[in-house]
Amino acid sequence: xxxxxxxxxxxxxxxxxxxxxxxxxxxxxxxxxxxxxxxxxxxxxxxxxxxxxxxxxxxxxxxxxxxxxxxxxxxxxxxxxxxxxxxxxxxxxxxxxxxxxxxxxxxxxxxxxxxxxxxxxxxxxxxxxxxxxxxxxxxxxxxxxxxxxxxxxxxxxxxxxxxxxxxxxxxxxxxxxxxxxxxxxxxxxxxxxxxxxxxxxxxxxxxxxxxxxxxxxxxxxxxxxxxxxxxxxxxxxxxxxxxxxxxxxxxxxxxxxxxxxxxxxxxxxxxxxxxxxxxxxxxxxxxxxxxxxxxxx
Amino acid sequence: xxxxxxxxxxxxxxxxxxxxxxxxxxxxxxxxxxxxxxxxxxxxxxxxxxxxxxxxxxxxxxxxxxxxxxxxxxxxxxxxxxxxxxxxxxxxxxxxxxxxxxxxxxxxxxxxxxxxxxxxxxxxxxxxxxxxxxxxxxxxxxxxxxxxxxxxxxxxxxxxxxxxxxxxxxxxxxxxxxxxxxxxxxxxxxxxxxxxxxxxxxxxxxxxxxxxxxxxxxxxxxxxxxxxxxxxxxxxxxxxxxxxxxxxxxxxxxxxxxxxxxxxxxxxxxxxxxxxxxxxxxxxxxxxxxxxxxxxxxxxxxxxxxxxxxxxxxxxxxxxxxxxxxxxxxxxxxxxxxxxxxxxxxxxx
Numbered sequence: 302x303x304x305x306x307x308x309x310x311x312x313x314x315x316x317x318x319x320x321x322x323x324x325x326x327x328x329x330x331x332x333x334x335x336x337x338x339x340x341x342x343x344x345x346x347x348x349x350x351x352x353x354x355x356x357x358x359x360x361x362x363x364x365x366x367x368x369x370x371x372x373x374x375x376x377x378x379x380x381x382x383x384x385x386x387x388x389x390x391x392x393x394x395x396x397x398x399x400x401x402x403x404x405x406x407x408x409x410x411x412x413x414x415x416x417x418x419x420x421x422x423x424x425x426x427x428x429x430x431x432x433x434x435x436x437x438x439x440x441x442x443x444x445x446x447x448x449x450x451x452x453x454x455x456x457x458x459x460x461x462x463x464x465x466x467x468x469x470x471x472x473x474x475x476x477x478x479x480x481x482x483x484x485x486x487x488x489x490x491x492x493x494x495x496x497x498x499x500x501x502x503x504x505x506x507x508x509x510x511x512x513x514x515x516x517x518x519x520x521x522x523x524x525x526x527x528x529x530x531x532x533x534x535x536x537x538x539x540x541x542x543x544x545x546x547x548x549x550x551x552x553x554x555x556x557x558x559x560x561x562x563x564x565x566x567x568x569x570x571x572x573x574x575x576x577x578x579x580x581x582x583x584x585x586x587x588x589x590x591x592x593x594x595x596x597x598x
Numbered sequence: 599x600x601x602x603x604x605x606x607x608x609x610x611x612x613x614x615x616x617x618x619x620x621x622x623x624x625x626x627x628x629x630x631x632x633x634x635x636x637x638x639x640x641x642x643x644x645x646x647x648x649x650x651x652x653x654x655x656x657x658x659x660x661x662x663x664x665x666x667x668x669x670x671x672x673x674x675x676x677x678x679x680x681x682x683x684x685x686x687x688x689x690x691x692x693x694x695x696x697x698x699x700x701x702x703x704x705x706x707x708x709x710x711x712x713x714x715x716x717x718x719x720x721x722x723x724x725x726x727x728x729x730x731x732x733x734x735x736x737x738x739x740x741x742x743x744x745x746x747x748x749x750x751x752x753x754x755x756x757x758x759x760x761x762x763x764x765x766x767x768x769x770x771x772x773x774x775x776x777x778x779x780x781x782x783x784x785x786x787x788x789x790x791x792x793x794x795x796x797x798x799x800x801x802x803x804x805x806x807x808x809x810x811x812x813x814x815x816x817x818x819x820x821x822x823x824x825x826x827x828x829x830x831x832x833x834x835x836x837x838x839x840x841x842x843x844x845x846x847x848x849x850x851x852x853x854x855x856x857x858x859x860x861x862x863x864x865x866x867x868x869x870x871x872x873x874x875x876x877x878x879x880x881x882x883x884x885x886x887x888x889x890x891x892x893x894x895x896x897x898x899x900x901x902x903x904x905x906x907x908x909x910x911x912x913x914x915x916x917x918x919x920x921x922x923x924x925x926x927x928x929x930x931x932x933x934x935x936x937x938x939x940x941x942x943x944x945x946x947x
Contacts, residue, residue, distance in 0.1 A: 344727055394913045400727040401650045405864065406912045412857065413905025420898075527738065534731055573742030579735040580721075587723040596725050 315443045316560040322445075324556025325453040326511055326518075328549045329460055330529055331536035333507035339542040340480040340500045341396050346407040347387075348533055349526030350414035351505050355380050355512025356521035357422050360429045363516075369429035372513035373455055377506035384505025388498045396497060411526060418523040428520045452514035459510050463503070464545060476500055480543075528572050535579045538586070610783070617775045624771035628843055630886045631778035635785045635836040636859065637866035637878035639829040642789065644864065645872030646798060647825055648805030649722065653733025654833050655860035656740050657714060659853035661706035661834030662841035663750055666758040668705045669698035669842075677749050680756055692762040699842065703777075706838030707831050714830035718823035725808070734856065741854030756847040774843045781839060785832045786879070792828070793875055801825055805873075857901075861908065862889075869911055871920025880919055 334348055345351075358379055359372025391410060395403045436445045467473035478486040479496045487493050515521060536555060540547030555575075562574040590596055617624045636658065643649045670679045674688040682688075690698065717736075724732050750756050761770040792798060800821045803811035812818050837853070847853050854860075862885070870881020888907075893900050917925070 344731070391909055391913065401730055402912055402916065404650075404727055404730055405868075406909050408861065409905045409908030409912065411905075412861070412901055412908065416899075416901035416905065420902075531731075531735060531738070538728075567746070569746040570743060573739050573746065576735040576739035576742060580732055580739060583724055583728055583732040583735075584720040587720065591723055596723065 311443055312564070316564055317557055318443065318445060319449070320557030320560035321553045322449040322453045322556070323559065324553035325456045325549070326514055326552075327529075327532050327536060327555055328552025329456040329507060329514075330511045331533035331540075331548050331552055332460060332463070332545070333504035333511075334530075334533040335537045335540075335542055335548060336476075336507075337500050337504040338537060340476055341392070341497050342400065343392060343396065343403045344400060344407070344534065345504070346404055346530050347411040347414060347526070348504075348508060349529030349531075350411050350418070351380065351384070351508035351526075352512040352515065352529045353521050353523065353526045354383065354414065354418060355509030356516035357418065357512075358509065359513035359516045360422075360427055360521065363429035369431055369513070369517050370451070372429070372516070373510055376509035376513040378509075380509030380512075381502040381506040384502040384508075385498050387505070388501040392501055393494065393497065411530070415523050415526060422523060424523060426520045426522045427516075429516045431517045446518070448518045452518045455514060456511070459507065460545075460549070463507070472496070472499055528575060531576060531579055535575075535582060539582060613779050613783070616779075617772055621768070621771075624768075624775050625843065626886075626890060628771070628775045628778040628839075630883065631775070631782045632836045632840050632843075633862065633866060633882040633886055634782050634879050635778075635832050636863040637870065637882040638785050638789050639832045639836075640863040641867045641872055641874075641878045642801070642825050642829050644867055645874070645877070646793075646801040646805060647822065648808075649725075649822070650730045650864070651733045652730060652856065652860055652864065653721070653736045654829055654863060655737040655854055655856055656733075657710035657830040657833035658837035658840075658859060659737075659740060659744070659849075659855075660710045660713065661837030662847055662853045663744065663756070664709050664834070665699070665702035665706035665838030666756060666841045666847055667750060668702035669695070669759055672698050672701060680748075680750060690759045690762055692764050695759055695762045698759065703835060703838045707835040710830040710834035710837075711827045714826045715823060718826050719819065722819065722822040722826065734860075737854055737856045737860055741850040741856065744854065745849035750847075755849075755852075758841050758845050758847060760845065761842075774839065778836075778839050778843070781832070781835050784835075788828065788832070790875060797821065797824075802873075861904075865908060865911060867918075868916065869918055871918030871922075871924075874918075874920040877918055877920040884919070 330348065330352055334345065337343055337345060355372075355376045358376040359369045362372050362375065363369040387410065391406055392403075395406050431448045431451070436447055436450070437443070467477060475486065475491045475496050476499065478489070478491055479493050479500075483493050486496075512521070532555060536548055536551045539551040539554075555578075558578065559571060559575060563571045566574060587596065616627055620627065636654070640651070640654055643651045643654070667676060669690075670676055670688075673690065673694050679688060721729070721732060721736070744750060761773070800811070800816055800818075803814070803816060804818050804822065808818055841847055841853075844852055866881040866885045867878045868881070869885055870879065871877030889900075889904075892903050896903065915922075923930070
């Protein structure tokens with residue numbers, strides 16, 4: 302195997318660092334997914350489209366002359382209300398129904414969002430230029446855009462902040478109680494309807510943060526949502542629900558995998574390899590469990 | 599029974615006469631036939647077996663590529679064909695075209711069946727939403743990967759052989775209409791005949807409680823794979839026909855089009871009523887009429903409408919048209935209704 306990436310150690314380092322920084326972003330999106338999956342038992346196919354929508358908020362701030370980094374603050378606020386709105390309109394009708402219903406319903410939302418974003422923002426690939434410059438390492442052989450470091454840093458701050466919020470605040474405790482046993486929580490006076498709405502809102506807000514960071518670091522496009530959904534789904538099933546260090550680790554693992562796939566197979570197979578990896582992981586877990594005559598639940 | 603024969607005969611005659619009654623809608627009618635095939639085959643998994651798949655699009659796209667590749671590759675070098683793109687350096691004679699199409703359709707049906715058999719054991723071991731997401735990933739991965747393969751046109755697409763000049767302008771539409779109509783009849787007969795056997799009962803047992811079915815001594819995996827192979831056969835066939843009909847294959851927009859065809863087949867079966875024989879047929883017809891109307895009059899907003907339609911159908915109408923009819927007229931479906939029971943229900947409402 303004479304791939305360039307294995308002959309030049311600096312390229313390997315470059316791909317690994319890129320992957321880790323990218324993976325931290327994925328982990329943030331996956332954290333939102335794990336949250337609402339764990340609490341409401343809903344798989345949200347529109348997760349990626351929420352991310353892209355959040356990215357467009359930061360992009361428009363950039364167009365209006367505000368530094369896009371402020372999108373990290375503004376985007377989650379707007380996205381929180383978008384999330385609550387989606388919950389009130391659609392999700393609350395599918396919460397306690399078959400999971401496939403929720404998959405299909407959110408698939409519909411995803412198609413709707415894609416097309417509305419396409420109308421509103423156009424089908425161009427855009428990015429918000431942060432003007433942060435680049436850090437050169439090891440005699441200029443490894444380049445790291447500062448925006449990537451910035452976005453990884455912000456993601457970590459938001460993730461830690463949310464963990465503390467879930468542990469300490471009243472709403473956080475109510476959310477965790479509902480996740481453990483919705484009926485018992487209801488009996489003890491938790492308004493589960495409100496908790497669900499807040500959970501979906503927080504999930505959307507996290508997507509907003511991630512989207513704003515993605516618009517600074519990478520590019521956004523109305524139809525780019527589904528891969529983010531699949532990535533976060535994959536991270537959650539590898540790590541398991543409610544396993545936060547696991548989510549962070551598998552997020553970074555996925556990021557590194559993608560960067561290497563990009564170098565080895567070529568960019569045109571990058572998204573394909575992510576989806577293929579999902580299939581392989583599910584099949585691997587299925588065979589592992591079937592030895593004990595169990596299946597993925 | 600007698601009434602049924604008259605109904606089927608009437609439908610068959612209508613189907614055979616349709617292109618001459620509505621000559622302007624031949625292409626639309628052919629697409630409707632393909633949609634019915636897809637809805638009927640999706641119903642085997644989603645309706646009868648309880649395995650909600652987004653992955654039947656894999657077989658559809660595979661069939662499309664295989665049919666076109668065989669049709670070209672039998673007579674001309676495939677790589678040069680795709681390289682030349684729209685400019686035709688090679689022209690099929692009528693004989694070559696029909697021979698290639700026949701051979702291509704056979705390959706397009708058989709290879710996806712084999713693929714379904716090979717991957718069935720791994721994929722069908724997943725259950726519920728894991729199965730749904732896994733098959734979704736499978737379809738998208740196939741689209742992305744085929745978009746990177748040079749010999750079948752990669753990103754720029756693959757032009758299928760144009761219909762040869764056989765004298766009549768109407769010949770192309772009629773040829774593809776009767777081809778797809780044959781596929782519908784074949785699919786319907788197959789599905790109807792398997793629904794009257796023990797096989798259907800086994801599929802329903804898997805849907806209702808797979809563990810129990812297994813405990814009763816049914817080799818569930820075997821039947822799941824056979825069911826998927828039947829679906830794959832007809833999906834591949836439909837894909838092959840659709841490839842010739844559209845005349846152009848693109849990896850993510852035509853062949854492995856999870857955003858359109860992949861969702862349509864689910865939606866049509868649910869709209870008509872999943873788990874029934876006639877549901878997918880009715881659902882596909884209603885959906886196609888709705889879709890064409892919308893695509894014509896609200897061009898540009900069709901995906902918005904599609905998204906809203908999915909949400910509305912899934913939330914407010916999950917039983918479908920057949921389910922609604924069944925609730926309204928249970929006697930027609932052979933259910934015994936107790937009058938007192940019904941009165942009590944009406945009073946409750």
